[in-house]
Amino acid sequence: MAEIKAPVFPESVADGTIVEWHVTEGQQVNRDDLLAEIETDKVVLEVVAPDNGVVTRIVKHVDDIVLSDELIAEFEAGASASAAPAAESAPVQEKQATDGGAPVQAAASTGGVEADHKDQSPAVRKAAKESGVDPKDVEGSGRGGRVTKSDMSSPTLKADSSIKTDSGQPVAEAGPRSESRVPMTRLRKTVANRLLAASQETAMLTTFNEVNMKPLMDMRAKYKDQFEKRHGTRLGFMSLFVKAATEALKRFPAVNASLDGNDIVYHGYYDIGVAVSSNRGLVVPVLRDTDQMSMADVEAKIREFGGKAQEGKLGLDDMTGGTFTISNGGVFGSLMSTPILNPPQTAILGMHAINDRPMAVNGEVKILPMMYLALSYDHRMIDGKEAVQFLVTIKELVEDPTLLLLDL
Incomplete structure (x- = not known):
């Protein structure tokens, strides 16, 4: 036996x-x-x-x-x-x-x-x-x-079905004031507790900026077919944001650090969590050593994480650790938000929807695809000056991707 x-x-x-x-x-x-x-x-x-x-x-x-x-x-x-x-x-x-x-x-x-x-x-x-x-x-x-x-x-019926009792009789349709009670899953309870703890136990503050996505969109439109043919994965926006965040983390080590009691832990590596929505709730798989990953590596790994999340196949190793997090609410249409920290990390970047807006450029009004960026950070660890400069660095790198290639 x-x-x-x-x-x-x-x-x-x-x-x-x-x-x-x-x-x-x-x-x-x-x-x-x-x-x-x-x-x-x-x-x-x-x-x-x-x-x-x-x-x-x-x-x-x-x-x-x-x-x-x-x-x-x-x-x-x-x-x-x-x-x-x-x-x-x-x-x-x-x-x-x-x-x-x-x-x-x-x-x-x-x-x-x-x-x-x-x-x-x-x-x-x-x-x-x-x-x-x-x-x-x-x-x-x-x-x-x-x-x-x-x-x-919480049953969702098929289009050609109707709820019936075990006696075969249809259940009366619920009225406008109906309600149902469903126990929270363990994952949902954990997410709720961690988010509540983050808001209660950190001095969380959010700073905002906006980024002109036209240069990145033009680059993607020009090279996406060649990129996919060469690397076997599609070129998205997330890979450049991951690489831009990695470069910004190098310049501002406090944003890549964490608090452990009264100690500040500065990490000499860059593990970036990418928030992914699944049927069971929000999960954050981690990209390891993003400073050593190419954009193709990042795109392929994010796509792999997305598939695993939908199938419930993400392992504990996929979501353990992380020194910084990126959350993209824009895929759901969010225009602006204040992302909540993922302790013990001290900062999280929020991406949002890309919308055409009239912008003043050299004294002229132009219609440009703009995105709001949000950086929530623990003010106990990161000063406002560092947070603003960190976000501006990401903005500059995204608006001019050649800065990343030339290491400027």
């Missing part, structure tokens, strides 16, 4: 919560099949089968708290479902398989939502039984459109 344990968490993660089991006791699985999902303060970790065999006992159930490397299930390698004990959570009956003659476990027909959706996870079946919502009518956010527990907590 083998043990299935939770992953080993890093020091920054105290524990996790079982959010979903994808198998039941007595179920036969293949090597690397997904068994369970554990949500931590930062990411959702997957637990996979160590070998071909059977999950004989589930020790930790949905919503249970688990510690690093803690036993969550027992597993018998090489076993078949016929040799495993029947699951205790539901009555079962054995039937002969038609394709090979091997006996397999099948749930007894009990009627209603639960019997019709044996392929769903236990958490989803439980939610379906309690709410009377049929999982097949719900838009799934999991891999391959799989319906998850969170989908059942």
Whole structure:
């Protein structure tokens, strides 16, 4: 009998919560099949089968708290479902398989939502039984459109479906004063607590500036096809902002530093976090050693992070550390905002939407694509003069990208 344990968490993660089991006791699985999902303060970790065999006992159930490397299930390698004990959570009956003659476990027909959706996870079946919502009518956010527990907590119906109770009768449409109560996920609670702590425990101040995006847009339009052909990734705006921020951090070390009690920690490296929106909330994967990365490296890594975030595949290593953060609210249409610090970092850059605006240029009015930039910083660590000069440096480098190439 083998043990299935939770992953080993890093020091920054105290524990996790079982959010979903994808198998039941007595179920036969293949090597690397997904068994369970554990949500931590930062990411959702997957637990996979160590070998071909059977999950004989589930020790930790949905919503249970688990510690690093803690036993969550027992597993018998090489076993078949016929040799495993029947699951205790539901009555079962054995039937002969038609394709090979091997006996397999099948749930007894009990009627209603639960019997019709044996392929769903236990958490989803439980939610379906309690709410009377049929999982097949719900838009799934999991891999391959799989319906998850969170989908059942606040169901989004498919276009051709309607919510029905387990008796088959439609539920009355909610009135204009309807409301629903959904528990916060562990990730959302952690984000909320960190943002609240940042506003309460730091002397946060924000300075603004604006940048003319025309030179950068012209450069992108001229070279984007060659760039993609040469490097295999598209040329965006974020890579230049990352490189400009890196250069500005070199010139103003206090912005790249952090506070540890009464000590100031000056970092001799440049790890820039890029805020990414995912289905589970805001996450901040980190670009390591950006001073050693090319623009193509930055673009490729950001694209990789975006894909991982949407699939829930970001690992703890992807989001650990960071000396500075860039958040781009402009992709959602934000014109101006005051980004909140990501402690223990002492500054964060906010990018915003690009809008055409009339600007005075050498005594003439011109229509230019302008973007507001915002730098929120901890005034305990960074003086206003340094913050303003740091933001102006980014503005100058973005408005004249050749300064970066010539190291001026």
